[in-house]
Amino acid sequence: MRPSILDPLFASATTLSGVGPKLGKVLDRFLGDEMRPARVIDLLFHLPTGAVDRRPSPSIAEAPIGDIATFAARVSEHRPAPAGKKAPYRIIVEDETGDVTLVFFHADSRHLAQTLPVGAYRIISGKLELWEGMRQMVHPERILDPKLAATLPAFEPVYPLTEGIGARVMMRIAQAAAERCPDMPEWQDAGFLAKSDFPSFHAAIEALHHPADRKAAEGDTVARRRIGYDELLASQIALALVRRQQKKIAGRATTGDGGLRFRIQSALPFELTEGQRKAIADIHGDMAKPERMLRLLQGDVGSGKTVVALMAMAAAAEAGRQSVLMAPTEILARQHAERLAPLAEQAGLKLALLTGREKGAGRRQVLEGLADGSIDIAVGTHALFQEGVAFHDLALAVVDEQHRFGVHQRLLLGSKGEAVDVLVMTATPIPRTLSLTWFGDMDISILSEKPAGRKPIVTRAISSERYDEVVGAIGRAVENGQQVYWVCPLVQESDTLDVAAAQERYEALREIFGDKVGLLHGQMPGREKDAAMAAFVAGQTRILVSTTVIEVGVDVPNASVMVIEHAERFGLAQLHQLRGRIGRGSAASTCLLLYKGPLGPIAEARLTIMRETEDGFRIAEEDLRLRGEGEVLGTKQSGSPDWRIARPETDGDLLAAARDDARLLIERDPHLETPRGQAIRVLLYLFERDVAIRLLRAG
Ligand code: ADP
Ligand code: MG
DSSP, X not given: OOOGGGHHHHSBGGGSTTOOHHHHHHHHHHHOBTTBOOBHHHHHTOOOSEEEEOOOOSSTTTSOTTSEEEEEEEEEEEEOOOTTOOOOEEEEEEETTEXXXXXXXXXXXXXXXXXXXXXXXXXXXXXXXXXXXXXXXESOSEEEOGGGGGGSOSEEEEOOOOTTOOHHHHHHHHHHHHHTOOOOOOOSOHHHHHHHTOOOHHHHHHHHHSOSSHHHHHSOOHHHHHHHHHHHHHHHHHHHHHHHHHHHHOOOOOOOOSHHHXXXXXXXXXXXXXXXXXXXXXXXXXXHSSSOOEEEEEEOTTSOHHHHHHHHHHHHHHTTOXXXXXXXXXXXXXXXXXXXXXXXXHHTOOEEEEOTTOOHHHHHHHHHHHHHTOOSEEEESGGGGSTTOOOSSEEEEEEESGGGSOHHHHHXXXXXXXXXXXXXXXXXXXXXXXXXXXXXXXXXXEEOSOOTTOOOEEEEEEEGGGHHHHHHHHHHHHHTTOEEEEEOOOSSSOHHHHHHHHHHHHHHHHHHHGGGEEEEOTTSOHHHHHHHHHHHHTTSOSEEEEOGGGSSSOOOTTEEEEEETTGGGSOHHHHHHHHTTSSOSSSOEEEEEEEOSSOOHXXXXXXXXXXXOOOHHHHHHHHHHHHOGGGTTTHHHHOOOOOSSOOTXXXXXXXXXXXXXXXXXXXXXXXXXXXXXXXXXXHHHHTTOTHHHHHHHHO
């Protein structure tokens, strides 16, 4: 139940005086959503983006031209439009330093006679202009009796508007909403407030809707940051509660004797990197705890996440329990299975593949093995979590390349076993500010170094007019024993056109290079895809023309050249993912970004960044900068952080503080029962994170 102190804020906006049904409908469209009308709180959090300076000038002569000016003057003359003419109605006002012509179109002369009678003194405010050397003001925004001068604020907030609501009305109703704001119990730590110089919630709302100066309305004030912090704390507490709940439901310790892991490690043809060792230790630590693991393994493309996953799955097998490794595409699932099979076999682990394509007797066999526990590791696609797939004792789910999975799949996955530990691996480097919002409920391990021996990739941007030279260059590369990816872009979010482009390029290259050229795209039947991939892995084909299906995870170390056609159409993250397919072997690698000019500024910036750096974190930050926050991971799938007040660009420090604060708070007061805990409940309702409160009751 929502604390009653919040009732005035969650009432419909139409309860504000001056908001009738008509304005109410406009507000619903503007600030509400399909499920609910606009409420007072939506106006409370509808913050100004600027302010108009209405401080009076000492005289007309000193009033700023070309800007909003406010001054006192005496009305000296009315000049109505001559009869029958469409001219405006003019009124001259003056003081001892000069005069201003006020201009009214479609004027109501009776009304003007009342508001601006000749001889009266008035405060006038509006945009002052020079017209043929004379000062004039078209439709003053404010006309006041000097007795009421005090009612004109020095700075007037300016709000984002929508069709059907004018600036003055919006200001009036937003300020009316602010007046409804009750004195809240303080949910923030007193020491933190003092240290940060933050006002109370109420004072902050007051300051935001009644800015003391122009900066206060635009800039990063303590008032805005205070409420931004409230919002961040609410979301981090909700995450902490969900996390605690998930851990409580689960809770089985998985420990093994290390025997399988030792065998796998000795069979590896390389030494683990420091980062891999550390991640493996983190994961085993989590699995051994009687709580559910929720860990994100974040590592740039090629950083070696797969072997970390294998070591985790081996630990589960040592405890006699099962694991799944879930990949976003068939190709990847197959590749993982093929990669892992020899290592698994050497260690004595039983590994099976399950995708939508396994049918008939083969499928039945896998299902039986999963159900009776004879299969230790299942590698597959989301088919692993379909109905009819039952596990004997599932301990661990590894989700590779998480950004291709929806939240829904993440939930499904938990339903296949009672206490499934979850390891999510992502190659999309997620800027810290975002990772905290989306994955604040997860622990994070980062593989920051690449395996030793990797050579830098030389990246060049080349105009598509030089296509023939590029073909010549890849011909030489192939003669040198190298292999080449040739990537054709999405034409229009359309698979068919997409495929046609790849097909066409395939045929063109085939005329030159014959059967050294292979083709791979999303519409090929599964078996053909496998065959195309296998031929390329085996080196039978030397040039693989493909659509972006190779974007994620594909690993052919001998491929050291990549051509990306129409690179200007790709986003940065995607270019980085694609390029990560090369630079994996011992040969120096080259990435050729073919573009068709003229380039727009953003496309040009992207290509420049790609040429300058291979650092996935830097690329992700730049991507964020170029595209704005929502698109980096594809908001639709991942669920946006949904902040109303907090700003990801400037509140990164607050986000980290909120996370720490939330964790500590939930540790000390898990049921939110202390006075601060009670206030926190109000905070959760205020920012509509109250689903988390239900978890308190359930637990
Ligand atoms: P990603 O993190 O992109 O999934 P992979 O797990 O596919 O990376 O690893 C990329 C390549 O690096 C694979 O060929 C893998 O065998 C190899 N690899 C992984 N760890 C190491 C290491 N410590 N030293 C050398 N090569 C490694
Ligand atoms: Mg991978």
